[in-house]
Amino acid sequence: MFKRWHFWVLFVGIFLVSFSYGLDAATHYTFQNYAVAAFQKSGQISTIGVVRGIVAAASQPAFAKLSDYFGRISVLVFSVLFWGIGNAIQATAKSVGAFSAGAVLYQFAFTGIIIICMILIADTTTLRARVLASWLPATPFLVTTWVGGNVAQSVMDGPGWRWGIGIFAIVVPAATIPLFASLTTAEVRAKRAGLLDNIVSPYRQVLSSEMWIDCFWACDILGLVLLAFVLGLILVPFTLAGGSAEVWRRASTIVPLVLGVVVALPAFIYWEAKGARHPLVPFRVLASRQVLSCIVIAILINTTWYTQGDYIYQTLLVSFGKDITTATRVMSIDSFVSVIIGVVHGFIVRRVRRLKWWVVAGAGFIVLAFVLLVRFRGGFESSDFIGFIAGEVMLGIGKGFLPYSTQCLIQAAVGHERTAVITGIYLASYSIGTALGNTIAGAIWINTMPGHMEKNLINYGVSNSTAIAGAAFADPFTWIATNPVGTPAREAINLSYRQVQRYLCGTGLGFSVLMLLITLLLANPYLTDTQSLGVEETDAEMVRREKEERGVDKA
Known part of the structure; x- marks a missing residue:
């Protein structure tokens, strides 16, 4: 019934959405x-990153x-709605708290759009073509890496950051049409x-309490x-406290951490193992070495990246x-390289069929x-910058x-009916890695940078x-405008950045x-050429288990 051109239209739609949120990113x-x-x-950048990682x-x-x-x-509708609201709140924020609230809604939307694109690709491709197709939402980075710097520079030279954020409240929803x-x-x-004759739409039962009870369990x-409580209570205190002994002695730091480790984490594990009828974390599937290894790798990918x-x-x-312009482009250069390598790699995988x-x-x-990044972490010589770029390019290749x-490996390890859930768990692992990376980076930065700055300024006679x-x-952006390269104060601050970046990149090296x-x-x-291998649980086993669960639910 569905012809090849229908799939092309779908993928063009995914590309347009990806291009719009890629330029935003x-x-x-x-x-x-x-x-x-x-x-x-400025030091709270990592805290916002942690909160966004937890939400994601x-x-x-x-x-x-x-x-x-x-x-x-x-x-998709829900995500687009929150995208507009989140960007609007950030663009009009009068405090870092209001900006963070908008960032939470923005992250909800960003997450929803990305995961829908990934699920649609998994729904419509075979394992053999999955890696190549999965790179489709990332291909806009080939353009946005270079365009983004010019856009950012023009906006900051003109209307300012509020306009730069707010305009995407219109652009991205329009691109989803x-x-x-x-x-x-x-x-x-x-x-x-x-x-769809035998499928009852939940919207026809939207006023039914049974539908909402079923939704609660499903x-x-x-x-x-x-899960949100576990991540929030454990990760946020680490970022806010850093390594400050004084902050760690405060009840506002200790109590959330204790509640997260002693109460929230055990409660989550118990609920998923014993209470949930359709667990968020299917422990039977996670018992597989393949699935568990993929999840740990996903966590470490982003933990590693965000440390630097x-x-x-x-x-x-x-x-x-x-x-x-240069800084914005360089921030995305690893993504630019990764798309080129990834697309070529996708074509190769279609032939070799091994990963x-x-x-x-x-x-x-x-x-x-x-x-390389441990060695080249700052300096005004061209060799320093080239070494740094080489490190970012190597990151992109990886x-x-x-x-x-x-x-693709984790999707191959389960039946197709679990593809959406296992994809969600895999992408959630990325976000956990993001939160961990932000937490570690924030703790190192907030605890060490001010001390290094003051010490180096004294040593430079400032x-x-x-x-x-x-x-x-x-x-730092306002400060460097009045302290050009070559002045003693700028040299002292530059040295401080290099010292702290060494801590960050050394930590990333250990994780890598x-x-x-x-x-x-x-x-x-x-x-x-199938949608999954179903190694851990075949579709037949899943159907039988689902029927058994429905029988338990009705009882």
Whole structure:
């Protein structure tokens, strides 16, 4: 019934959505830096990152389950709505708290759109073509990497960061129209063909309490809430406290951490193992070495990246002396390289049909990248910048081999009916890694940078070192405008950045070595022309189990 051109229309719609949010992603982090600096809170960049990571980790499995229950279109509508609201709140925020609230809604939307694109690709491709197709939403980085810098520079030279964030409240929703049209047309054609006759839409029972009770169990709402509490209570205190002994002695730091470890985490595990009828985390599936290894790799990918990436924009402007355009482009250069490598890799995988050693190679390139980044972490000589770029390129090569190959391996390990859920869990693992990486980077930065600044300013003979260090730490972008390269104060701050970046990149190197070791545990299945291998649980086993669960539910 559905012809080849229908799939082309679908993929064009996914590409347009990806291009719009890709351009937003290429500029949003730049604008976020200036927004937080405008509130005199530059050190809190990592805290916002942690909060966004927690939201993404908790919402990805939720979106996956909701897309199975209410349909792909419903989740897309929800995401687009929150995208507009979240960007509008950030663009009009008067404090870092209001900006963070908008960032939470923005992250909900960003997560929903990405996971729907990934699920649609998994729904319509075979394992053999999955890696290549999964790179489709990333291909806009080939353009946005270079365009994003010019856009960011123009906006900051003109209307400012508020306008830069706010405009995407219109651009991204408008770009989703072709994808909406494609999905709606497909649903109409399926109804006319009678394919949906035996499926009762939940919207017809929206006023029924039974429907909402069923939704509670099917989507594991309590599990999602508990997961959010676990991540929030454990990760946020680490970021806010850093390594400050004084802050760690406060009850406001200790109590949330204790509640997270002693109460929330055990409650989440118990609920998922004993209470949930359709668990958010299916422990039977996670018992597989293949699935568990893929999840750990996903966590480590982003933990590793964010240890060096969280403060990379500040480092480029302060420690390398680059302008907004260059810094914005360099922040995305690893993504640019990863797309080129990933697409070529996708074509190769269609032929060789094996993935494990590509994943191992990707982890190896990331290790090499961090070796370079530990060495080249600042300086105004061209050799310093070239060394840094080489490290980012190596990161891009590693990312080209690693993430989507690992995603394909975990999708191959379960029956197709679990594809949405396992994809949600896998992407949630990325977000957990993001939160962990932000937490580690924030703890190192907040605890060590002010001390290094003050000490180096004193060593360079700069008077009033405490006040200068405070100003440079709170809003480095304003500070460097009046302290050009070559002045004693600038040299002292540059040295501080290099010292702290060494801590960050050294930590990332340790995580990347661990990731390399984990990749060796992966199996190396032959990728077939089916949607999944169902290694851990076949579709027949799943149907039988689902029937048994429904029988228990009715009883």
